[in-house]
Amino acid sequence: MGKPVPSGTLRLYAVIGIVCCLGLFAPRIVHGFYLPGSYMHPYGDGDSISVKVNSLTSIDTELPFGYYTLPFCQPEQGVKQVTENLGELLMGDRIENSPYIFKMNVNQSSLMLCLGHALDDNEVKHFRQRIDDYYQINLILDNLPVTRYTKPKDSELVLRWTGFPIGFSIDKKYYIYNHLKFKVLVHEYEDAGIGQVMGTGDGIDTFPTENGGKKSGSLIVGFEVIPCSVTHPDPRDAQVGNYGTLAPISCGTDSDTPYQEIKVGQSIVYSYDVTFVKSEIRWPSRWDAFLKMEGARVHWFSILNSLMVISFLAGIVFVIFLRTVRRDLTKYEELDKEAQAQMTEELSGWKLVVGDVFRAPAHTSLLCVMVGDGVQITGMAIVTILFAAFGFMSPASRGMLLTGMVLLYLFLGIAAGYVASRLWRTLKGDPKGWRSISWKVACFFPGITFSVLTVLNSLLWAYGSTGAIPISLFFILLALWFCISVPLTLLGGFLGARAEQIQYPVRTNQIPREVPLQKYPSWLLVLGAGTLPFGTLFIELFFIMSSIWMGRVYYVFGFLFVVLVLLVIVCAEVSVVLTYMHLCVEDWRWWWKSFFASGSVAVYVFLYSINYLLFDLHVNGTVSAVLYIGYSLLMALAIMLATGTIGFLASFYFVHYLFSSVKLD
Numbered sequence: 034m035g036k037p038v039p040s041g042t043l044r045l046y047a048v049i050g051i052v053c054c055l056g057l058f059a060p061r062i063v064h065g066f067y068l069p070g071s072y073m074h075p076y077g078d079g080d081s082i083s084v085k086v087n088s089l090t091s092i093d094t095e096l097p098f099g100y101y102t103l104p105f106c107q108p109e110q111g112v113k114q115v116t117e118n119l120g121e122l123l124m125g126d127r128i129e130n131s132p133y134i135f136k137m138n139v140n141q142s143s144l145m146l147c148l149g150h151a152l153d154d155n156e157v158k159h160f161r162q163r164i165d166d167y168y169q170i171n172l173i174l175d176n177l178p179v180t181r182y183t184k185p186k187d188s189e190l191v192l193r194w195t196g197f198p199i200g201f202s203i204d205k206k207y208y209i210y211n212h213l214k215f216k217v218l219v220h221e222y223e224d225a226g227i228g229q230v231m232g233t234g235d236g237i238d239t240f241p242t243e244n245g246g247k248k249s250g251s252l253i254v255g256f257e258v259i260p261c262s263v264t265h266p267d268p269r270d271a272q273v274g275n276y277g278t279l280a281p282i283s284c285g286t287d288s289d290t291p292y293q294e295i296k297v298g299q300s301i302v303y304s305y306d307v308t309f310v311k312s313e314i315r316w317p318s319r320w321d322a323f324l325k326m327e328g329a330r331v332h333w334f335s336i337l338n339s340l341m342v343i344s345f346l347a348g349i350v351f352v353i354f355l356r357t358v359r360r361d362l363t364k365y366e367e368l369d370k371e372a373q374a375q376m377t378e379e380l381s382g383w384k385l386v387v388g389d390v391f392r393a394p395a396h397t398s399l400l401c402v403m404v405g406d407g408v409q410i411t412g413m414a415i416v417t418i419l420f421a422a423f424g425f426m427s428p429a430s431r432g433m434l435l436t437g438m439v440l441l442y443l444f445l446g447i448a449a450g451y452v453a454s455r456l457w458r459t460l461k462g463d464p465k466g467w468r469s470i471s472w473k474v475a476c477f478f479p480g481i482t483f484s485v486l487t488v489l490n491s492l493l494w495a496y497g498s499t500g501a502i503p504i505s506l507f508f509i510l511l512a513l514w515f516c517i518s519v520p521l522t523l524l525g526g527f528l529g530a531r532a533e534q535i536q537y538p539v540r541t542n543q544i545p546r547e548v549p550l551q552k553y554p555s556w557l558l559v560l561g562a563g564t565l566p567f568g569t570l571f572i573e574l575f576f577i578m579s580s581i582w583m584g585r586v587y588y589v590f591g592f593l594f595v596v597l598v599l600l601v602i603v604c605a606e607v608s609v610v611l612t613y614m615h616l617c618v619e620d621w622r623w624w625w626k627s628f629f630a631s632g633s634v635a636v637y638v639f640l641y642s643i644n645y646l647l648f649d650l651h652v653n654g655t656v657s658a659v660l661y662i663g664y665s666l667l668m669a670l671a672i673m674l675a676t677g678t679i680g681f682l683a684s685f686y687f688v689h690y691l692f693s694s695v696k697l698d
Contacts, residue, residue: 075250084133087171106147120432125500146303169196175253208292210260218255218312254319262292265302339569339599346606383616388542394624405453405474407678421590450525464530471526538693563633604631608680627684632677639669
C-alpha cells in the first residue's frame, strides 16, 4: 500500500479554490443576476428606445469586426460597450450603443442620423473590402436582432435574414445602404396590478407592480428593416442637423433616386425611418420566428437511422452474450472437475487469455488521463444539452449556452479526477501517483485548448477582429482554470485514491502470453468501427456546423439529446463487439483498442468538417481556413475523448463481467 494522502494538501486546494471563486464572482453577485431576454420591458408611449449594434459578421471570412471600424455615425454621448457575459465574448460579440433612437409608437420618416466626413482612400478601401466579403450589419432592439425579408424573382418564397448588408456593387462601383426603413412590431401590455407570473422559455419571471395599480404599455415583439441606398441633397444647404427631417425621398426597386456611391472625398448622409405596427404576436412568442424548427423530417430520419444501427449492433451483442458466452459457461459448469481440467487444456479463443486480459496496458497514465477528460467532456455535453432541451439556455439569452458549457466543464473536474485516479489505482494496485495523474487530467485537454486558442488568437489580433479573446478575458479564463477546475480535479483525485480499487475476477500471469499473428491489422478494424457512431451523428452534425459557421440559430435540442443518447449506446455496443472479437483471436491488448474503436468517430467528424469547408462553407482567405481547421481539430479531439471514454468504460464492464463468470483459476 502507498503512503496515506495528507489531508492538509486537500484543505489547501479547497481554500484556494473558494477564495478565487469569491474573488471572481463577487462583483457580479453584488450587481445582481441578469439574463438577457429573460424578462419583459413594457414601454409607454413616447418613451425613448435605443438600438444597439453588434459586430460585423460574414460567413465568407468568419472574421467578425467591430461596427465602428467603419466610419458610421457615432452616438453623441460617445461609443460605449455593453456589458457582456463570458459566452458572448467567446463568440466574438461586441455589443455597443448606436445613434439610432426611437420613441415608442411615434412614427418618424426621413430623419437625418448624421452627415459623415469626407471619405479618404483607406476608408473607401475598407468599405469596398467589407462589401466584397458580404459583411452584415447586426442591430439589436430590446434584445431582438434585426431581420429583413427578401423575395427572389419569379418565386413566391419569402426568405428571412438576420442583419443586412453594408452595401452592394454594380459594374465595379460600390454603393452603401445609407437609409434604413425600420418597422417595429409592438404588442399591447396591461398589468392587472397583482404581480404577474409568466413562463418565457428562459425561465419563470414575476413582474410586480407599484401600489397595486394597473400599468399598461407596449412590448416589442419584432424588429425588421429594409435597407436602401439613396442620394440625399446636401443637408447643410437646408440647415438640417442630426435628427432633423430631410426632404422625403422614396427608396425601393421602383425608385428613381440614384444610389449613394462610395468614393474618395464623398460625405455620406445617413438617415432612417421608423414605423410602429400593432401585432398579435405575444411577448413569450417573439422568438418563435428565429427558433422555428426546419427539416423535422430530416431529424426524424437521423433518429430512425440511428435506431437501425443500434438494433443491428444490439443483435450482435445479444448473440455474443446469450448464444456464445452463456452456452460455453453453462457447458463448462456442467462438467466435473476432471473434465474441467481436461477442458482447460483444450480451451480456445477468449478463454485462453484469462491470465493476461487484465494486464495493465502500455502508457497507463495517458489512458487514465484521457478517460478522465472524456468523463468531464461527456458530462458537460449531456447536462448542457439536457438543460437546453428544457429551455434553460434559449438563444434569447445570448451567450448563455457557451457560458453554461464552460462553467459545467470547470465544475465537472471533480468527476474527471475521481475516475482517472480510481482507474489508476485499479490498474496499478496502488494509489501512489494520484497527484500526478490528477494534475495531468486538469492540464491535458485545457492545455491543448489554450495552446490552439493562443495561436488562433494571434491571427485574430493581427487582423483586428473582434473574434479575438480580449487579454483580460484570457487571464480570467486562466484564473477559472487554475482556481476552480484544477482544485476540483485534485479533490476528485483524492477521493478516487481513497476509494476501493476495482477487484479483478481472475489473476494475471507474471509472463505475458504471446499474441498470435493476425490476418488483418487490428488498427484497420478499429478505424472502421468508427463509421457506425458517425452514421448516428452525421445528419445532426450538418445542422450544428451550419449553426456555428453560417449564423443559423440551432434550437432543436430535444432531437440533439435523443441523438446523443443513441450515440452513447452505439459507442458502447461497437466497443464491446470489437473487444470480444479481439479476445476471440487471443489478442488480450484490448484497453487502447476499446478506447479508439468508438473514439475513431472523431476521424470521420474531422474529415466531414473538411468536406463542409470545401463544398458548403466556401470561406475566403488563408486565415479563415486556418481558424476553421483549428476549431475543427479541437472539436474532433473533444469528440474522441468523449466517445472513446464511453467505449472504454463499456468494454471494461463487459470484460469484467465476462471473466467473473469463469472460474478457471
